[in-house]
Amino acid sequence: MNKKIEVKAHGKVILIGEHSVVYGYDALALPIQALNITTTVEETDGPTWMDTTHYHGAFFDAPDEYDGIKYIVKTLLERVENAPNLKITYTGEIPMERGFGSSAVVALGTTKAVSQFLGLTLSEAEIMEITNHAEMINHGKASGLDAATVNSDYLVFFNKQDGPKQLSQKLGATLLIMDTGELGNTKVAVQSVKKQMDESDLKKKQIARLGELATATRQNWFNQNAEEIGKIFNEAEDILASFKLSTERIDNICKIANENGALGAKLSGGGLGGIVIALCPNQEVAKKIAEKAKANFDNDWIEEI
Structure with a gap:
């Protein structure tokens, strides 16, 4: 049986609070379901492999920009005895460097898909901890707002002191x-x-x-x-x-x-x-x-x- 796990994660936009959130003020961010990336994990006979729009090759030989997800995969594989080699494929497209949270989307999708494939029962807190650590590797500094919002189906209200809070209320617009x-x-x-x-x-x-x-x-x-x-x-x-x-x-x-x-x-x-x-x-x-x-x-x- 060819086991395959697929996890889709969506992007986000900041509604208000960009820049001021850096100084401890509030911010609101919204998940955007129309923008998403699917992470697919399956076993492979060759070395652990990555397929993306921009890179096709051995996972751990990928360029430095993939260091965050390399950390995730390495961390999760180390939790399993006789871990299999994996082929991890990313499909869908979120424009880079536009504020859509693309790196957080890939980090969250990778953490969820690989842990499910390996049969690891991670808590929500563990999933977010690994995702946020990958974001720190990607950006040098991460507030946690992006990861919280790409993992939410609801508006996220955020400040540095209190962290993220989900708001399920709809605006009607x-x-x-x-x-x-x-x-x-x-x-x-x-x-x-x-x-x-x-x-x-x-x-x-x-x-x-x-x-x-x-x-x-x-x-x-x-x-x-x-x-x-x-x-x-x-x-x-x-x-x-x-x-x-x-x-x-x-x-x-x-x-x-x-x-x-x-x-x-x-x-x-x-x-x-x-x-x-x-x-x-x-x-x-x-x-x-x-x-x-x-x-x-x-x-x-x-x-x-």
């Missing part, structure tokens, strides 16, 4: 996500924000305001007040743009969205490229905005929230 095709650079963006804060009390106050807006978003979410959250998105975008984190494409998309029925629009993630989210009252408005703004982005997704 539609989210349009547009990928500008421009690679973001979170590390550069975070360094730039810190430098500006070090040099200006106004910038410190603006980051504190972003944190306040994230807290307000949570309360308005419970009240299903999408209109107010839309206004919050626009204010947050103004603040993020003042830190020079926006681009011409992001500015254009936000302008078109707000002129065509969006409740609000903003960049999502580190900025300097990446994705834009537009909060819409319904799918019809989201589709209209996507059509009007399509010259400014590579791809789009619509999520009911």
Whole structure:
């Protein structure tokens, strides 16, 4: 019998709180079911093997960018006597360096699929511990927000002090996500924000305001007040743009969205490229905005929230 285990994990977007979350303020992130990667594990007669869109070869000879999942597989194989050689295949695509949580998706999928294949009964806490350690290897520093959100079917409310909390409440609105095709650079963006804060009390106050807006978003979410959250998105975008984190494409998309029925629009993630989210009252408005703004982005997704 050819045993095969498949695990699908989905991506995420940060709704609000990017950058301010670094300084201990609140953030909200949303799982995106439309973006996912499936990890498939089966036994192989050859060496333990990896198949991805970008790499086909011996698993432990993969480039450094795969060090996080190499850690996962090595850790799990060491828990089994006479462990088999595995073929691990990744299918599906989540754009890299856009703020969709692609590395956390692969880390979580690998941990779950390999542990199931080996018959390891890991607790949820053990799965998340291994996933987050892989994320630390990938990024040097990880808050745990990405891993928590790609493992959740619900909105995640997060701050450094309390960690992640799931919010099952629906807002009753539609989210349009547009990928500008421009690679973001979170590390550069975070360094730039810190430098500006070090040099200006106004910038410190603006980051504190972003944190306040994230807290307000949570309360308005419970009240299903999408209109107010839309206004919050626009204010947050103004603040993020003042830190020079926006681009011409992001500015254009936000302008078109707000002129065509969006409740609000903003960049999502580190900025300097990446994705834009537009909060819409319904799918019809989201589709209209996507059509009007399509010259400014590579791809789009619509999520009911």
